[in-house]
Amino acid sequence: MRFRTASVTGRPDNDPNFPNAFTTQCDGEKRAPPVRPSMTTRLSSRFAELNPLKLLPVGEKGSYERLPGYDSANGSPFGTPILKKYRWRSPSPGSDRFTFPRLSLSRIIILTITAILATGLLVTGGYRRHVAHEANNKPAERELFFWEHFPRINGFFNGVRLLVPYSEYVPEQKSINEFLEKKMGKKMPKVATQPTLDPVPFNPYPDFDSYDYLREHHPVKKCFLDEAETLAVPDIYVYPGLPQNMTDPFFGSYGQLGISDSVCYDRFGRLGPYGYGSDITQGGLGIGDNTEKEGSDKIWSMARKIDYRKVDWGKVQRTCYEKNQKRFSQSGGKKAVKRSAYVLRTYQGFEYTPHQMATIRAMINELSLKSGGEYDVHLLVQIRDNGIPIWASDDLYNKTLRDNVPEEFWAMATLWSEQQMRMYYPEPFPDNVINHSGHPIHSVYRTGHFALQWFAQEHPEYDFYWNWEMDIRYTGHYYEFHNRIGEWAKQQPRKGIWERSSRFYMPDLHGTWDNFTEMVEEQTVMNGEKPVWGPPEFENSGTIASPLSSKPPTTYIKDNYSWGVGEDADFIVFNPIFDPSKTNWVFREDISGYDRQYPVPPRRAAIITVARLSKKLLDLMHEETYRLKHTAFPEMWPPTCAYHHGLKAAYAPHPVYFDRNWPLEYMDQIFNHPKKDYESVFGWGEHNFMGSSYYYNSGFSGALWRRWLGESENKEGGRAEEIAGSGRMCLRSTLLHPIKFENGPTE
Template identity: 30%
Template sequence: MYKSSILADNYPSKGYRRYCARLPRPPRLTLGRLVLLVTVSLCVSSIVVFYSHALPYEWESKPRQILEEIFPPVKRMPVAKPLAPLLDRRPCYGPRNVLLSQSPDDDLVSVELDNSYPVPFVGSHEDLGLQKSWMTADGRYGPYGYGEDDLETYNRSKVNWEEVDWSQLQNDCLDLNAHRFPLYPTPVTSVQRFQFRNESMVPEVRTWDEFTPTRRTAIVVRAYDGYKYTPEDMYNLRSLIVEAGLRTGGEYSVFLLVNIRDVDANVFASDESYRAALEKAGVPKELHGISVLWDEHLLRSWYPKIEEYKTEYQVFQPMQLFALHYPEFDHFWQLELDMRFLGDAGQYLDSVSNFARNEPRKQALERSTFLHMQHKYGNYADFAAAVDAVNNGSSHVWGPLRIADVHPIGPVPPVKNPVDDNFEWGVGEDADVIVTSYCANVLAPTTPWVYKDWIHGFSAGTETPRFFCPPAIMRASRALLLAIHSSQLQDGLRIPSEATLPSFALWHGLKLSYPPQPLYWHQQDDQETFDGWYRGGAANSSTGLGPDDLRHPNGNGLTWWWEGKWPRQIMDTWFGDNASSSQEDTPYLLSVKDGKVYAPNLAMHPVKTHGR
């Protein structure tokens, strides 16, 4: 009975009772009406489920109206416009208290050799815009302490490394270059920002539209308590700070993200507890100012719905919190201690970033599922043309890869059909995720990924479309990390680490890029292994979304993979631990001249310094 009828029975006015008597009565719920109501509800549900599964191959606007009638829409990004170039970089002071532009002792030494440059097994120096440098270990790491104990041969001024404060040097560099950035840069300090969720002064959820571009990137190197820092580790970290943090005029800031595994450390109980944990962690003094501590208790406080915090499953949770607490950066590189740059690290990261920025969105996913092999395709343009041909000018994902559990924040494509885009959308737009190896479709029948059934919180379960790109060394935008943070905190959505960034980026309609970084295989003329990784290439793919057979040879002989021993062997030979006076006994990508060993310009992973 309507409320108005109840009032009429108790209201003294006859006129009001006559008015209420003329009001329409609610319809009786007959069996026929009940059947009709149930049928309509089932039809609407079926349409939503159908579109949520068909979306990977449909333009996003087709199901958008249906989904947004049920789920509240979120604010979408506009189509990005290219950002104006920054002003010229100003020189900064290095660890010798001299401007780097005026300090030969801080310079890397690259030479020209008369032999041909080794052609990568995958990737391309030319297409990536990477310098073809040749350096000895001294030419590469001499400025950072390599060889300094040999007084007869070390020809640089020595540095008292314990007195170096890398946070202060980075802050001084920011002060010199502050005019180049839209906002005055926030200094790098050891002041504790991370707090438990119930004690934090930071908003629990933040979104992309709260920020304007700062044009700066955080380089976050993962570490853990008790790690024994070898001289080689220190050469590597110092070089990363100088070449990326200082020589770029502050466009990067380098941090050490330290996992405190001691469950009784009470890291966040007080400032004193935090400092004590840092001292106990064994982090060298020169790195204290750039160290940020976290532990599993912190993750549990912020992500109680996830229930799994191991690195192999949730390596990006600390990075999500980093983006929440350090929002002064547009992008965040997650690097590892067992990475090595055999050339200038800042130039390498710039090349990767520039390539990703200039890559179009169209078929970016498709290109990421194949390996660019020069001896099979030619240059990258030829490779991209082969991928385009097998996809008939179209793309599997255009806008968000729609699933019912994620409300995308990425822009609506500027044209309805990807065929009508002449590889223009996305050019000049920074990538939201840069992966460092190829991606694969989790739902493909031949996927060998051991984590393919580990997925929780998604309505479609294991049928949810996902892509994984090992290893989990990637760059993510602030917008992407904050979106993942929100989904984990509020909805408990979780997939393994290697799939987290690429999958969430695709679901949100954000830009993905796999630049053609050069990597090598330990046997130069191993055609069988080459074919095993090529797997027929783009021309023989029935879907245009990766090879039909995703199985591949063991990656132990690659210079870049999630496992492998060859990178360590290369470093040992380069450093002289396995030195040979002949080229025949040296890994082919190294060059020997006048008794010195030279390395080409590439990044390697993993390069273990312990358990060798």
């Protein structure tokens, strides 16, 4: 699998693995060795210079283009003067014919031979010039990045005909044949004709009917897709195993987060319950049915196809919450369950493709309805046309909503605009350090968080707000992912959490999480760094007061990794939280409102704005903005505000895959320990993410997702290859970003 990469070089200095076609001269300058052309070549080149075809313009692909009409100076191969349209003058007045002069036979033969030779020279010269032009205009091949020399890994693409129980699974990074034969006495299984395991329903929810659950919580009342409560919310299906030799992730850990790592998801079990693989006439999405689907009938024997065309998602979510409202209040000696707003950031003109529709339906079913209302899924829709005063008229608001959102999502959408934010957070925002983008302060590019801050003030009923982008896909179960990550972060101690969150966790290198924790603390001490322990002190004209809960109960040394355990995290992200001042990340100084007579305040950043933010954090961000005019670039403002106020913030080490087999020690050095600021992967070194499954500039993420859907990608994959091979892909839970399109090339 290949994908386009940026046209910049990544050649390490003095690296012997990179061939160099140039010879080194005595003066140290690298020059190509001179080659003297032969006499024949020199003569041919001279004749070629006489070729009038060289005056014709050449297209991008090297083909000669037809000249425009004579009356255009730009169309003339001779430039000025303008050539006029005319015919040869007739030998006799009134005649339009042209006659040849009388010639002897010998002259005719000589002229013919001369014409043939001249034509040959012209054609030869034209061809040579054409070849030379092709060579001169061919895009220069860029030097490969160092990581592009690592061998490709392809276990991702093993399909359902190679499924084995997890106890027999060996990851691709290990020598499969050697491991199986020496350690297990087995060999790589042969490709079967059918999926070797049967799909089963997947249920990551607590046992809501169990004694243990009801002892602490109010009961959960079942939710439905219709008002009459006849249309049950569907299950999704997994295969209870993995394709043999499936690739392992390099970053993160399923086990550490409590996410199932022994099951995999194919496209029909994952998306089929939401309309994938069903005909439009049946209420489905009309996609996926023409892909390889051997054995998918077993899924349809357990799941019914649902017509979603009449489902009002806003209404069914509201009904589900109202039925279960008692769960979210502390009464009768029962614990209150905390609620989350799951905010999908979309915009005017966004295309709700069939794949996108299936994804949103999955989110609502799995996060909201199946959980008994623990989440509400919202669409926060930016109206890009600032000339539409959506706040001034209900009729105008509703018309704009109907014009930009599919009907089934109308009741769960909220509109906003940059013009609205200008009124909500009015200028000026003084003392900006550097605005690298050149965009105004209220542009969504620089302050997309303004809308989320406003939304949290309009909807104060939630404890947490998930800021989610529309170009993210998740192959696993949404409730399992979000619930487990929230619980994992809740159990993390405060001691060392900012330092651990600044690094990628690589279990195959770092060992257990306890080992990783100890290693990070040792490195912090050895590097002479002051660990984060409560709100930092820095010179400034003032900030709002930090919460009392941010004050450490004891010193950093005396704490035994106990402070913060059982405390919900205020900020959870999916890439490390780094100090931008130690990188050359381009937006590191786009911070406003802090008095410039003092040094630039300390700050933190996390690439990609996908995150969970607590109501506490969003309230602090809102107050800092409206009261003190403090703000920063969207990927820097939430973590910076959390840092300034001593809140609990964590990078969740979710599994991240790479398309090449990196040496682990080298990977650790590149991603976790850059020697110089400009080598940081959060800056000039970001090309190292291009082969990963999660980053803003990843190319592999989209390729992997489309292959999982059964599409061909760069002439690899697709229906024919899946049928001839091991069947459709079956991936473990994987967060993928960015996904810019989902359909492969038409055949």
